[in-house]
Amino acid sequence: xxxxxxxxxxxxxxxxxxxxxxxxxxxxxxxxxxxxxxxxxxxxxxxxxxxxxxxxxxxxxxxxxxxxxxxxxxxxxxxxxxxxxxxxxxxxxxxxxxxxxxxxxxxxxxxxxxxxxxxxxxxxxxxxxxxxxxxxxxxxxxxxxxxxxxxxx
Amino acid sequence: xxxxxxxxxxxxxxxxxxxxxxxxxxxxxxxxxxxxxxxxxxxxxxxxxxxxxxxxxxxxxxxxxxxxxxxxxxxxxxxxxxxxxxxxxxxxxxxxxxxxxxxxxxxxxxxxxxxxxxxxxxxxxxxxxxxxxxxxxxxxxxxxxxxxxxxx
Numbered sequence: 001x002x003x004x005x006x007x008x009x010x011x012x013x014x015x016x017x018x019x020x021x022x023x024x025x026x027x028x029x030x031x032x033x034x035x036x037x038x039x040x041x042x043x044x045x046x047x048x049x050x051x052x053x054x055x056x057x058x059x060x061x062x063x064x065x066x067x068x069x070x071x072x073x074x075x076x077x078x079x080x081x082x083x084x085x086x087x088x089x090x091x092x093x094x095x096x097x098x099x100x101x102x103x104x105x106x107x108x109x110x111x112x113x114x115x116x117x118x119x120x121x122x123x124x125x126x127x128x129x130x131x132x133x134x135x136x137x138x139x140x141x142x143x144x145x146x147x148x149x150x151x152x153x
Numbered sequence: 154x155x156x157x158x159x160x161x162x163x164x165x166x167x168x169x170x171x172x173x174x175x176x177x178x179x180x181x182x183x184x185x186x187x188x189x190x191x192x193x194x195x196x197x198x199x200x201x202x203x204x205x206x207x208x209x210x211x212x213x214x215x216x217x218x219x220x221x222x223x224x225x226x227x228x229x230x231x232x233x234x235x236x237x238x239x240x241x242x243x244x245x246x247x248x249x250x251x252x253x254x255x256x257x258x259x260x261x262x263x264x265x266x267x268x269x270x271x272x273x274x275x276x277x278x279x280x281x282x283x284x285x286x287x288x289x290x291x292x293x294x295x296x297x298x299x300x301x302x303x304x305x
Contacts, residue, residue, distance in 0.1 A: 035271065036271075043267060044198065045197065045198020045199075045200070045206070045263075045264025045265070045267075046198070046264055047198060047199065047200045047201075047262040047263055047264040048262055051263070051264050051265045052264065052265060053198070053264060053265060053267055055267075080277075080280065083277045084279055084280055087277075087278075087279050088279070109200040109201065109262060110198075110200060110204070111198025111199055111200040111204055111205065111206060111264050112198065112200075112204040112205055112206045112278065112279065112282060112301060112302065112303060113279060114196065114206050114276055114277065114278060114301070115276070115277045115278075116269055116274055116275070116276050116277075117274065117275055117277070118271060118272075118273040118274030118275055119272070119273040119274075120271045120272040120273050120274070121269055121270065121271025121272075121273065121274035122269070122270050122271055123267060123268070123269050124233075124236055124267065124268040124269075124270070125265065125266075125267050125268075126195075126236060126237055126240035126241075126265065126266045126267065126268055129265055148265070150265060
């Protein structure tokens with residue numbers, strides 16, 4: 001699916017340029033609103049002619065490793081720095097995907113990022129959007145990037 | 154922008170007209186982080202002159218009561234119907250807030266709703282964003298409507 005390739009391009013670009021991590025994509029799939037356990041999700045809404053949401057779902061271990069690399073400082077627990085870093089990561093990914101989907105910059109606007117974290121939760125997109133999720137791995141850790149889009153006719 | 158007032162008015166209007174439940178707004182919570190002990194949330198992004206996220210957070214029993222009233226059916230577990238109903242409520246709330254802010258020359262567009270459910274989760278906003286949370290009471294308990302925003 002085309003959007004899966006956009007996710008891969010955007011994620012590899014952001015991780016290699018901003019976080020100095022090389023991440024390997026896996027096979028894209030439709031995430032069935034599975035439960036997220038001991039995880040953190042960064043999500044950003046997309047509004048305008050194309051609406052949707054971009055989410056990154058990470059296990060706590062992956063989030064700590066990414067935040068440590070991103071901020072250049074050691075973090076050991078899911079604190080405000082980690083939540084902000086994962087929210088900001090979702091924001092950067094959404095910005096990068098927006099620039100692919102909407103080169104003129106006029107059709108899609110990003111909303112504020114939120115971080116959701118906990119021991120046991122699920123994040124479901126509603127409203128009949130098309131969804132695709134790509135898994136990525138680095139250093140034996142994994143995370144998911146999910147894009148949901150709906151074009152208003 | 155008096156968000157506490159805007160949230161109270163918009164929520165009361167939507168619950169009166171669309172869901173037919175009487176609700177009572179309480180004063181907004183003090184700012185700062187609070188665990189509001191909720192297991193069903195729906196949230197939706199708004200963007201334009203503000204960058205914002207609107208959320209409705211309910212304990213399970215309240216989420217079931219609200220969704221059941223909206224759909225006109227008995228619900229006993231948090232399933233896709235409940236998530237859809239709460240998502241639609243968040244969408245209507247965001248639409249109502251958007252209409253009210255147009256009169257203050259603040260223009261916004263909506264994203265699409267997302268449901269968050271689970272036994273244990275917290276939703277946080279970026280550092281530096283403003284947050285207003287208004288509690289509402291129905292006979293089954295309390296729910297919360299929250300907006301987090303930054304000026305663009």
